[in-house]
Amino acid sequence: xxxxxxxxxxxxxxxxxxxxxxxxxxxxxxxxxxxxxxxxxxxxxxxxxxxxxxxxxxxxxxxxxxxxxxxxxxxxxxxxxxxxxxxxxxxxxxxxxxxxxxxxxxxxxxxxxxxxxxxxxxxxxxxxxxxxxxxxxxxxxxxxxxxxxxxxxxxxxxxxxxxxxxxxxxxxxxxxxxxxxxxxxxxxxxxxxxxxxxxxxxxxxxxxxxxxxxxxxxxxxxxxxxxxxxxxxxxxxxxxxxxxxxxxxxxxxxxxxxxxxxxxxxxxxxxxxxxxxxxxxxxxxxxxxxxxxxxxxxxxxxxxx
Amino acid sequence: xxxxxxxxxxxxxxxxxxxxxxxxxxxxxxxxxxxxxxxxxxxxxxxxxxxxxxxxxxxxxxxxxxxxxxxxxxxxxxxxxxxxxxxxxxxxxxxxxxxxxxxxxxxxxxxxxxxxxxxxxxxxxxxxxxxxxxxxxxxxxxxxxxxxxxxxxxxxxxxxxxxxxxxxxxxxxxxxxxxxxxxxxxxxxxxxxxxxxxxxxxxxxxxxxxxxxxxxxxxxxxxxxxxxxxxxxxxxxxxxxxxxxxxxxxxxxxxxxxxxxxxxxxxxxxx
Numbered sequence: 001x002x003x004x005x006x007x008x009x010x011x012x013x014x015x016x017x018x019x020x021x022x023x024x025x026x027x028x029x030x031x032x033x034x035x036x037x038x039x040x041x042x043x044x045x046x047x048x049x050x051x052x053x054x055x056x057x058x059x060x061x062x063x064x065x066x067x068x069x070x071x072x073x074x075x076x077x078x079x080x081x082x083x084x085x086x087x088x089x090x091x092x093x094x095x096x097x098x099x100x101x102x103x104x105x106x107x108x109x110x111x112x113x114x115x116x117x118x119x120x121x122x123x124x125x126x127x128x129x130x131x132x133x134x135x136x137x138x139x140x141x142x143x144x145x146x147x148x149x150x151x152x153x154x155x156x157x158x159x160x161x162x163x164x165x166x167x168x169x170x171x172x173x174x175x176x177x178x179x180x181x182x183x184x185x186x187x188x189x190x191x192x193x194x195x196x197x198x199x200x201x202x203x204x205x206x207x208x209x210x211x212x213x214x215x216x217x218x219x220x221x222x223x224x225x226x227x228x229x230x231x232x233x234x235x236x237x238x239x240x241x242x243x244x245x246x247x248x249x250x251x252x253x254x255x256x257x258x259x260x261x262x263x264x265x266x267x268x269x270x271x272x273x274x275x276x277x278x279x280x281x282x283x284x285x286x287x288x289x290x291x292x293x294x295x296x297x298x299x300x301x302x303x304x305x
Numbered sequence: 306x307x308x309x310x311x312x313x314x315x316x317x318x319x320x321x322x323x324x325x326x327x328x329x330x331x332x333x334x335x336x337x338x339x340x341x342x343x344x345x346x347x348x349x350x351x352x353x354x355x356x357x358x359x360x361x362x363x364x365x366x367x368x369x370x371x372x373x374x375x376x377x378x379x380x381x382x383x384x385x386x387x388x389x390x391x392x393x394x395x396x397x398x399x400x401x402x403x404x405x406x407x408x409x410x411x412x413x414x415x416x417x418x419x420x421x422x423x424x425x426x427x428x429x430x431x432x433x434x435x436x437x438x439x440x441x442x443x444x445x446x447x448x449x450x451x452x453x454x455x456x457x458x459x460x461x462x463x464x465x466x467x468x469x470x471x472x473x474x475x476x477x478x479x480x481x482x483x484x485x486x487x488x489x490x491x492x493x494x495x496x497x498x499x500x501x502x503x504x505x506x507x508x509x510x511x512x513x514x515x516x517x518x519x520x521x522x523x524x525x526x527x528x529x530x531x532x533x534x535x536x537x538x539x540x541x542x543x544x545x546x547x548x549x550x551x552x553x554x555x556x557x558x559x560x561x562x563x564x565x566x567x568x569x570x571x572x573x574x575x576x
Contacts, residue, residue, distance in 0.1 A: 157406075
């Protein structure tokens, strides 16, 4: 079987792999999740043809909401071309035959692992997160019976114990990803392992945000235009990561950058983690100091090396 | 922060009224009796010891009183801060849990049951404050330092895990963690159990000091009559789930009326 074959639509599967009853079951969970923002709705997660940890929760959510006229974008750590993204994109092309894209603006469904795209999303889009551990209190309170009660009674003091520990140990809130948020002034939610840099994007987002945890069998959601607040202390307010330099390829500032090690002599570069955003900027002529494109004339490029 | 929860208990007219009233509290485990027909009232600032041998129903009774175990029958009422007498088991769970972490304290025999062993001493003390809405790190830490000092734990241990503490220190930390919200009623289940005698003596001294400084009401379960003698105003003697004798501690211990209490008192080793 060649690589191309795996990306071809196959008639052998029901649309989007899951059977219709399963999709209905998942849709019911999604509707409930949307009705109670931030609340973890249990659902009968199915065994998927990929291992847990590969996004079985996100895949099931996407399979339940996708239609034949949807345009799908699949990202992993902000990138369209890493293993997880390629594998899951291939899965949906094969089982649904929908159009796939890497362009954020053209997608109607974006399934993501670890990032929110830099480009603001719109009301016509749905963002599906792959979630490993949906319970934000899990590491502090191992008993599920107890954490459910804590959510039910809004007993979230423990979450601040975690942040207190961070400050006591590291002098600042050292949590940098999966940073807990309060949704709609009610439920504390784990935003999945996105960097805290992305947390402010969740607040009042125009797009619908759906979260699927396959192994843990939970679905939760943030409806469009919902208040999402990152937890903090009055004297240690929430802060996002800051980067000293712009993207080395496209010169973008105020975006989330990945550090890429270039050699074993300390050489490194910082590039956009959102690969589509970076490419689009370069097409528009923005160049960073390592873009290595001598022909294009930079207009708004960042500082040159 | 809900400041009303934080004001220390002050003497007022309601001191004449009972804080806790227990009427016919009964707990069956299947056919077996846990405790049966227990009646008493606890007044503000009063320390009540529940003594008896193992299996006499002391801990069952304590758990029923502290809403950790629903009694089979009987009524347990508590006077809240606005002065209303409320049946504990007619309150909803949210109210009961709120009581547990603000107005009440529970000191466990094993500190590991009452502490979060994997978070620092400061966070252990601060947890209740954060649970009732404290959101200023500096204030929480300052309060934690103050309380560690009051239970004789050095300030530089504030960022250590309780795992790094000795048994006595853990017990003192547990007390600080419970008292930080200025509760009015504290339950203690064998707080000195498993400690050696010199550490026990210091802990008892500390508890006695805190109880009188803060005007706490305490219900303390112990099999150690010396603890009852040192700390409590009144004593309740239990045997096979029944309260067989009750009265002022000195009276009960010096002039026991019931044969079983006489046996209990005379079985203390005299060094």
